[in-house]
Amino acid sequence: MSTKVSLNRRQFLKAGAAGGLMLSVGLPITYAETVDSSEPARLGAFIRIGADGRVALIAPCVEMGQGSHSGLAMILADELGADWSKVSVEAPPIGVAYRVPGRGIQNTSASQMVRRWNTPLRHSAAAAREMLTVAGATRLGVAADACTVRDGFIIHEESQRRIAFGEVAAAAAKLPQPKEPVLRKGPATIVGKPLPRLDIPSKVDGSARFGIDTRVPGMLYAAIRQSPVFSAKLVSVDEKDVRSRKGIIDVIKLPDAVVVVADSYWRAKTAIALIEPVFSDTPHAATSTRDIQASQRLQLQSPVAMPSVVVGDATKSLAAAKIRVTADYEVPFLHHATMEPMTCTVSVTDQSCELWVSSQNLTGVVETAARVTGLPQDKINVHAMLLGGGFGRKFEQDAVEQATLIGKAVKRPVQLIWSREEDVQHGFYRPAMVGRVSAGFDEQGNISALTMRLIGPSVHEHTFNNPFPLVRGVDVVAMIGVTSESPGAPGLIQQYTIKNARVEYIYQPTHVPVGYWRSIGASENGFFIESLIDEAAARLKTDPYQLRRRLMQDSPRAVTVLDKLASESGWNKALMPGRFRGIAFTDTVGSLTAQVIEISVAKKSVKVHRIVCVIDCGTAVNPDNVIAQVQGSIVMGLSAAMTEQITVERGRVLQSNFHDYRVLSLKETPRIEVHIVDSGGPIGGVGEAALPAVAPALCSAIHAATGKRIRSLPLSQAGYQWA
Incomplete structure (x- = not known):
C-alpha cells in the first residue's frame, strides 16, 4: 500500500490533542470521534485506540455468556494487527449504526453475531490498519508500503524501527479514509486459537455488572404480581394493609398486574405476597395443555394446510414408494429458565428516560420506552448490561414496559425484579408443536419422497x-x-438428497405467549x-x-x-x-x-x-x-x-x-x-x-x-x- 497524506500544522496539533483513534465499523466505512446515531448506516460499531496503545472494540451486540464479544475482538485484533494482551471490549451504545447487518434492529439472537459482524469488522479493522500505517510511516520518515503492522506496532521492515499504535493513533484519526481497504492474506494469528474469553475474569472476581446488579442513587425497588391467566385484566386490589407497612412507597395498578414499590426489594416482595388482587374472567380460564394438544392433533387430518417447501411431487411419490414410514411427534411448551430473572431499572423525568437493562433487543428497549413515556427516541438513554442468560427470553419487552410505567408513576429511579415464580409463570415459551413426518423409500433404500406437517402457534405473531x-x-x-x-x-x-418433498404448516393460535x-x-x-x-x-x-x-x-x-x-x-x-x-x-x-x-x-x-x-x-x-x-x-x-x-x-x-x-x-x-x-x-x-x-x-x-x-x-x- 502506498498513500500520500498532507497534514498542516493545525490538523496535526488537533490530532495530537485528541489522544486517540476512533473508527466506525461498517460498510460503507465512516470515521468519527463520536457516535452519530442519526446516520442511516446499516452496520456499525467502533474501534477505539488510546494513547496508551490499548485497543477497545465497542461491541455492536450484548454479551449473554455466548462469547460473542471475545470472538469479535479476536477477528478485529487479527485484521488490525493488534497486541491481543491490550485488547478489551466495551458495552454497545445504542443507535441505528449498530443494527445487525441485514436485520434492521440492534439485537443478539439466532447465533448470528460473529457470523454477521465478521466481514464489516474485518473491513473496518483493515481501514484502521492502513491509516495507522500511513501515520506511523510519516512519523518514521519512510514510505507506507515499506512498513508492516503486527503486535500493536507499525514496523519499518528494512531498519526494524517501530512505532506503537498509541503514539500515532491521534494522527491516524485525521487521515482520509481508505475507500477500499485491503484485507490481510495468509493464515490468521489470533483467530483459530483457543484463547480465554475476555469476560471471564470480571465474572470470576465479581466486578462484572448484570442488569440485576444496577444501583442508582435514590433507587427504589418494585415487586410485581401478574394475572395468573394470560390475557386477564386487573379488576381491583385491596391495598390498605400493604400501604401502612414500613418502607412501602406506593402500590401501582397496571392493566394486568399489581406492583408494590418499596425502599428494598425484600420489603416489596414480602408485601406483595400479602395482596390478593382480583382479575377478570377470560374465555381461556378453562383451557388446559390437554385441550391445546388435542386441537393440534386434530389438525393433522385437516385437508387444508399451507405449503412451505414443495419439491417434485411428494404425494404421488410417497404413494408409489415400496416402503413407507409415518410417525406423529409432539413437543411441549418450554421455559427459558435463565439464572437472572426478568429485571429492568428505569429513571423517568419529563425530559428523558434512562434504562439499565439486560436485553437481547436494544432497539426494542428504545422503542418501548419511547412509546410508554411519549418521549422522542433520542431522549431515551439505554445502558446495555451483561445478561445472566437469555436464550431468546430477553428479546421480549414486557419487563421493560412495566418498569417504565412504574418509573413514570413514582418519578424516581426504580428497579423492577420478577420473582422466580413470576418468571416461570409469565414467560414467552417455546411453542408446543405437533408434527407428522412420512418418508417413502425405493428398493435401494433411498428416500423417494418426504412429507411433513407442522401444527402450532406462531412465534412471529x-x-x-x-x-x-x-x-x-x-x-x-x-x-x-x-x-x-x-x-x-x-x-x-x-x-x-430428497427429490420429492412437501412441508406444510397449520397455524394453531393459543392464549399462551x-x-x-x-x-x-x-x-x-x-x-x-x-x-x-x-x-x-x-x-x-x-x-x-x-x-x-x-x-x-x-x-x-x-x-x-x-x-x-x-x-x-x-x-x-x-x-x-x-x-x-x-x-x-x-x-x-x-x-x-x-x-x-x-x-x-x-x-x-x-x-x-x-x-x-x-x-x-x-x-x-x-x-x-x-x-x-x-x-x-x-x-x-x-x-x-x-x-x-x-x-x-x-x-x-x-x-x-x-x-x-x-x-x-x-x-x-x-x-x-x-x-x-x-x-x-x-x-x-x-x-x-x-x-x-x-x-x-x-x-x-x-x-x-x-x-x-x-x-x-x-x-x-x-x-x-x-x-
Missing part, C-alpha cells in the same frame, strides 16, 4: 404483528431446522426429522449411521462430519454389556452437527454415560469457546428432552420454580466430548447448533435399549427419569 407476519400462510420460524442453512447442501431438507427459545424451530424439527430417519433405519434393517451416510452422499461436508463422529464415538466397535447408543444429525444456524449418545437403562432410570459431538461450523474463531457453547447447548437439550415442560391448567401455568420445573443437575450431566471439523467454510453459528440433535439421539438410544419409541417429549411423562 407477537413480534411482528403489524401486519401479521405469516409468509404465504407459514410462520418462517416454525420452519427453522427443516431446510438447510449451510452452504453446499444437496437438497432442501437438511443435508439429505410463545417466543424465541434456543435454536427456535430447529429444537422441535430436529427431533421430528431425525426420529423418523431412525425409525426408517429400523424398518429397513439398516445401521442408522450408514443410512444417513448414504442419504447424504451428495454432501461431502455432511459425510465428513458423520465419519468423524463414527470414528470418535467408536460406532463400529462393540459396547460393553448393558450399554446402548443413538445417533442424530442436524443442520442449523449455518453449522453441521452430529451426536452419539451412550446410555444404560435400569427399568426406567436412564443413565447417560457419554455424549460425543462433532461440529463443522466452517471456521472456528475460538475453538475453546466453540467447545464450551456446544457443551452448554447439549446440557440444555438433555434437560429439555428428559424433564422440562410447561403445562397449563385452568388457563394458567402450573410450574412455579425449580422444584417443579426440573432442569438437569451437575450430578446428572454426563461426559461430553466435542470434536471440531474445520472445513474452512463461512463462519457458522455455534450457541444453538448442537441442541436440536440431542433429543432424537437420546430417544434413539432408548429405543435401542428398550425397543420402545419415544414420540412425545419430555421423557419424564412416559415415566423415565435420570438414574
Whole structure:
C-alpha cells in the first residue's frame, strides 16, 4: 500500500490533542470521534485506540455468556494487527449504526453475531490498519508500503524501527479514509486459537455488572404480581394493609398486574405476597395443555394446510414408494429458565428516560420506552448490561414496559425484579408443536419422497404483528431446522438428497405467549426429522449411521462430519454389556452437527454415560469457546428432552420454580466430548447448533435399549427419569 497524506500544522496539533483513534465499523466505512446515531448506516460499531496503545472494540451486540464479544475482538485484533494482551471490549451504545447487518434492529439472537459482524469488522479493522500505517510511516520518515503492522506496532521492515499504535493513533484519526481497504492474506494469528474469553475474569472476581446488579442513587425497588391467566385484566386490589407497612412507597395498578414499590426489594416482595388482587374472567380460564394438544392433533387430518417447501411431487411419490414410514411427534411448551430473572431499572423525568437493562433487543428497549413515556427516541438513554442468560427470553419487552410505567408513576429511579415464580409463570415459551413426518423409500433404500406437517402457534405473531407476519400462510420460524442453512447442501431438507418433498404448516393460535427459545424451530424439527430417519433405519434393517451416510452422499461436508463422529464415538466397535447408543444429525444456524449418545437403562432410570459431538461450523474463531457453547447447548437439550415442560391448567401455568420445573443437575450431566471439523467454510453459528440433535439421539438410544419409541417429549411423562 502506498498513500500520500498532507497534514498542516493545525490538523496535526488537533490530532495530537485528541489522544486517540476512533473508527466506525461498517460498510460503507465512516470515521468519527463520536457516535452519530442519526446516520442511516446499516452496520456499525467502533474501534477505539488510546494513547496508551490499548485497543477497545465497542461491541455492536450484548454479551449473554455466548462469547460473542471475545470472538469479535479476536477477528478485529487479527485484521488490525493488534497486541491481543491490550485488547478489551466495551458495552454497545445504542443507535441505528449498530443494527445487525441485514436485520434492521440492534439485537443478539439466532447465533448470528460473529457470523454477521465478521466481514464489516474485518473491513473496518483493515481501514484502521492502513491509516495507522500511513501515520506511523510519516512519523518514521519512510514510505507506507515499506512498513508492516503486527503486535500493536507499525514496523519499518528494512531498519526494524517501530512505532506503537498509541503514539500515532491521534494522527491516524485525521487521515482520509481508505475507500477500499485491503484485507490481510495468509493464515490468521489470533483467530483459530483457543484463547480465554475476555469476560471471564470480571465474572470470576465479581466486578462484572448484570442488569440485576444496577444501583442508582435514590433507587427504589418494585415487586410485581401478574394475572395468573394470560390475557386477564386487573379488576381491583385491596391495598390498605400493604400501604401502612414500613418502607412501602406506593402500590401501582397496571392493566394486568399489581406492583408494590418499596425502599428494598425484600420489603416489596414480602408485601406483595400479602395482596390478593382480583382479575377478570377470560374465555381461556378453562383451557388446559390437554385441550391445546388435542386441537393440534386434530389438525393433522385437516385437508387444508399451507405449503412451505414443495419439491417434485411428494404425494404421488410417497404413494408409489415400496416402503413407507409415518410417525406423529409432539413437543411441549418450554421455559427459558435463565439464572437472572426478568429485571429492568428505569429513571423517568419529563425530559428523558434512562434504562439499565439486560436485553437481547436494544432497539426494542428504545422503542418501548419511547412509546410508554411519549418521549422522542433520542431522549431515551439505554445502558446495555451483561445478561445472566437469555436464550431468546430477553428479546421480549414486557419487563421493560412495566418498569417504565412504574418509573413514570413514582418519578424516581426504580428497579423492577420478577420473582422466580413470576418468571416461570409469565414467560414467552417455546411453542408446543405437533408434527407428522412420512418418508417413502425405493428398493435401494433411498428416500423417494418426504412429507411433513407442522401444527402450532406462531412465534412471529407477537413480534411482528403489524401486519401479521405469516409468509404465504407459514410462520418462517416454525420452519427453522427443516431446510438447510449451510452452504453446499444437496437438497432442501437438511443435508439429505430428497427429490420429492412437501412441508406444510397449520397455524394453531393459543392464549399462551410463545417466543424465541434456543435454536427456535430447529429444537422441535430436529427431533421430528431425525426420529423418523431412525425409525426408517429400523424398518429397513439398516445401521442408522450408514443410512444417513448414504442419504447424504451428495454432501461431502455432511459425510465428513458423520465419519468423524463414527470414528470418535467408536460406532463400529462393540459396547460393553448393558450399554446402548443413538445417533442424530442436524443442520442449523449455518453449522453441521452430529451426536452419539451412550446410555444404560435400569427399568426406567436412564443413565447417560457419554455424549460425543462433532461440529463443522466452517471456521472456528475460538475453538475453546466453540467447545464450551456446544457443551452448554447439549446440557440444555438433555434437560429439555428428559424433564422440562410447561403445562397449563385452568388457563394458567402450573410450574412455579425449580422444584417443579426440573432442569438437569451437575450430578446428572454426563461426559461430553466435542470434536471440531474445520472445513474452512463461512463462519457458522455455534450457541444453538448442537441442541436440536440431542433429543432424537437420546430417544434413539432408548429405543435401542428398550425397543420402545419415544414420540412425545419430555421423557419424564412416559415415566423415565435420570438414574
